[in-house]
Each structure stands twice: as C-alpha cells, then as structure tokens.
Amino acid sequence: MFTPDMIIESQELPPIGTNAFALIEPSLKECVIIDAPAEAYDWAVQIAQEHGCSIVALILTHGHWDHILDGHKFATAGIPTYGHRDDSEMFASPSKMASYAVPGLELIEVPIRHWIGGGDQLDLLGTNMEIRHVPGHCPGNVLVYLAREQAAIVGDVIFAGSVGRYDLPGGDFSVLEKSIKTQVYTLPDDTAIYPGHGPATSVAREKAHNPFVKG
16 A cells, blocks of 8 residues: 555465555655554565665564564564563563474474554654554554554454454453544544554544444
C-alpha cells in the first residue's frame, strides 16, 4: 500500500499465518519492521535490498511466540528491538510458551533494547509513531499509530470482524474490550488497521460491524 511518503508492505508468514510489516521511507533509505514471525528476517532483508534501505528498528507488538520467532536474528544483526515491558518474560523466556506453541519450534530469547509504553512517541523514518498500550490479548500488546500515514499496526488486539484471543495466559476480555474502545476506536475513522493476522480493515468498519466490540 502506498501512502503520501511511506510504503507499507506486509507478508503472511509461518507457521500460523502471522503478518509481518515493513514501513519503508524511500527518501531516507530506511525501513522499520514490525513483528517477526518465522522467516521474517530473510523477508525483511530482501525488502530492504529491493528498496535500497537499511533496517533501523524492529518493533514487536507483543511477546507471543508467533510474533517473535525471528526476533533474535534481528537483535544478532545489531538492529534495535522495541517491546513493552509487560511482556518481558515472553521475550526473555519464550520456551515458557511451548505449551500453546506449535510443537517442535525452537523458541529463542529476544533481547529488547528499548522498552516502549502507551503514550510514547517514536521518531523513526522521519515521522511520528505513537505507541498505544492495548492489553487484553496479552499484557504487553501495543499498537503503532502513524497519523500522517493514517495507519495503525495493531498486533492481535483486533482483526477484521474479530478480536484477539483472550483465553491465553494474561488474556482478559473486559480488558481487551476497554483497549479497543479507548485506544482503537478513538483513532480517526479513516485510519487503516493492519492486524497481526488476516486482512487489513479500518476503524470505521470495525466500529460499525465488529460483532465482539461495538463502536
């Protein structure tokens, strides 16, 4: 998808169809990757090469295993990693999620260089990235809101016509519902929502039609 200045690319990756995103600023020759499923590192390197960009950050929307599988590869390559402290145990000891992960996966620690929280403003790619804390699916889920680009990358808080699971450790539907109403539905209606699974949607569409949380 093309925005006035930034290119947003996405790729559904294994093992359970988790979306990774690349925010590309051609004029700066830089890109930011959001979330790191399996194969995300190789995909990100390829995207960066195609656009002649360097990867300047990896932002993890939350600590669930399917979003962080390749995170250690970015860290090893010296790419700064960002995540919310409420998911610090998942980043540090992902093997503790083995009971609800795909069997046989190697779950490797992801060292977080920068802890981010609700209200933080990240100055990356020459634009303002607002961090909003949206717990309920898990304690440390955040979304990244790009006002200029009218886009929000939201992790697993909300999907097109659905919401994130709240039956995993740290999940709570009442908390999730509050996050959606106060942090997602308060974004401008024309904001594009890029979720961690499935197709993109919009704030207006979910407020009008999401069967789990009404706007």
